[in-house]
Amino acid sequence: MRAMLTGVTTALLLLLNTLILIGPMMVVALLKLVLPGKTLRNRCSRGVMWIAETWAGICKAIFSLMTPTCWEVRGAEGLRRNTSYLVVSNHQSWVDIPALVQVLNGQVPYFKFFLKKELIWVPFLGLAFWALDYPFMKRYTKSYLKKHPELLGKDLEITKAACEKFKDMPVTVVNYLEGTRRTPEKQARQNSPFKHLLKPKAGGVAFVLAALGDSLDALLDVTIVYPHDTPPGFWDLISGRVERVIVDLRMRELDPALWQGDYENDPKFRTVIQRWVNDLWREKDALIDELADRNPSSVSPATRKAS
Numbered sequence: 001m002r003a004m005l006t007g008v009t010t011a012l013l014l015l016l017n018t019l020i021l022i023g024p025m026m027v028v029a030l031l032k033l034v035l036p037g038k039t040l041r042n043r044c045s046r047g048v049m050w051i052a053e054t055w056a057g058i059c060k061a062i063f064s065l066m067t068p069t070c071w072e073v074r075g076a077e078g079l080r081r082n083t084s085y086l087v088v089s090n091h092q093s094w095v096d097i098p099a100l101v102q103v104l105n106g107q108v109p110y111f112k113f114f115l116k117k118e119l120i121w122v123p124f125l126g127l128a129f130w131a132l133d134y135p136f137m138k139r140y141t142k143s144y145l146k147k148h149p150e151l152l153g154k155d156l157e158i159t160k161a162a163c164e165k166f167k168d169m170p171v172t173v174v175n176y177l178e179g180t181r182r183t184p185e186k187q188a189r190q191n192s193p194f195k196h197l198l199k200p201k202a203g204g205v206a207f208v209l210a211a212l213g214d215s216l217d218a219l220l221d222v223t224i225v226y227p228h229d230t231p232p233g234f235w236d237l238i239s240g241r242v243e244r245v246i247v248d249l250r251m252r253e254l255d256p257a258l259w260q261g262d263y264e265n266d267p268k269f270r271t272v273i274q275r276w277v278n279d280l281w282r283e284k285d286a287l288i289d290e291l292a293d294r295n296p297s298s299v300s301p302a303t304r305k306a307s
Contacts, residue, residue: 007239010066014238017058025051026124029131045165048131049110056105063098067240071102075249079107084171084215086208086254087111089222090197090284091176092183093231095242099224100174103247108220109170114159114208135163135211159211166215173212175205177277182231194281196288202270202277206263209273213259219252223284225291246291 025048032044063069085108089096100111110132117136120126129136137159177200180186192199209216225246226232232242258276261269 003239003241006066007235010062010238010240013062013066014059017055017062021051021055021058022124022128025055025128025131029127032131033127045131045133048128052132053105053110056101056110059098060102060105063102063237067237067242069237069240069242070244071099072244072246073103073249074247075251076103076107078251079104079220079249081107081109082170084109084166084217085173085220086205086212086216086218087172087174087220087222088177088205088280089174090224090288091178091181092224093181093226094234095226095232095237095245096181096224098234098237099245099247100222103222103249104172109172112166112171112173114173114175114204133165135159137207159207163211163215166212171212171215172220173208173216175208177201177205177281179204194285196292197281197285200277200281202274203263205277206259206270206273209254209259210263213254213256216254219254221250221252221280221284223248223250223287223291225288228292248287248291 028044028047028051032041032048035041035044087100087104089100104111112132112134114135114137115129117138120130120136122129138154178198179201180198182196182198186198187194190199225248226242227244227246236242258273261272263270263273
């Protein structure tokens with residue numbers, strides 16, 4: 001009964017926070033849509049970003065007030081808001097997104113996700129995504145490109161054009177290399193060589209690097225670990241049943257060679273990207289193995305409860 005009461009109250013507070021702030025965000029988004037001039041639109045973009053970060057900050061405060069979860073964070077000391085990051089993370093639960101918010105909100109530029117172009121037509125959300133400058137991708141299938149070869153490379157051109165504004169401002173782009181949440185069933189179906197991870201998909205990150213590589217300063221390699229390698233659900237989190245989440249951050253340099261090639265048409269370059277991604281995933285798999293069964297008493301002084 002206590003967990004039920006905690007979950008319902010937390011959900012209502014999160015909903016109230018969203019309902020209060022969605023109105024001002026829509027107003028500023030509409031102003032950005034109709035106002036003339038780059039300067040005014042940029043100010044609206046900053047306004048929308050401030051509202052989004054405020055919303056995320058209040059969500060963090062609600063979790064801190066209502067739930068006992070201890071967020072053990074490693075490696076967050078060097079984060080900066082004036083640096084552009086490519087974030088790659090493992091993905092196993094809906095709790096992964098609150099985990100990123102807990103650790104990164106206010107510490108790095110607000111998140112950007114690459115979205116399918118069709119999502120721009122979703123009521124309210126599409127306008128919010130546009131106002132937040134989320135890049136909308138136009139991806140063509142291989143079969144479609146065979147019938148329309150004149151469109152070869154157009155998807156990348158469109159995405160690069162959408163990302164032009166990021167050259168004048170810091171940005172944090174989040175990419176889940178596995179493409180979906182890991183479950184034992186998916187892992188078995190894939191015959192994944194990794195103990196704790198699905199196979200990474202190199203094509204998505206290659207696309208991001210091709211579109212944004214020159215604008216990115218560093219790779220932020222995020223590993224989210226749940227004790228005993230058991231991912232909780234979102235209800236578990238908001239009802240206070242998640243005692244501990246470990247988030248390990250590792251800053252890595254990005255080699256310019258990673259975006260100076262043609263992933264789709266150059267087999268040698270494709271092999272380079274795939275090898276780089278697989279090396280990241282092997283290290284991540286070993287790290288999860290190391291952290292999954294850690295004793296809470298072994299937590300280093302560098303860890304903290306995010307607030």
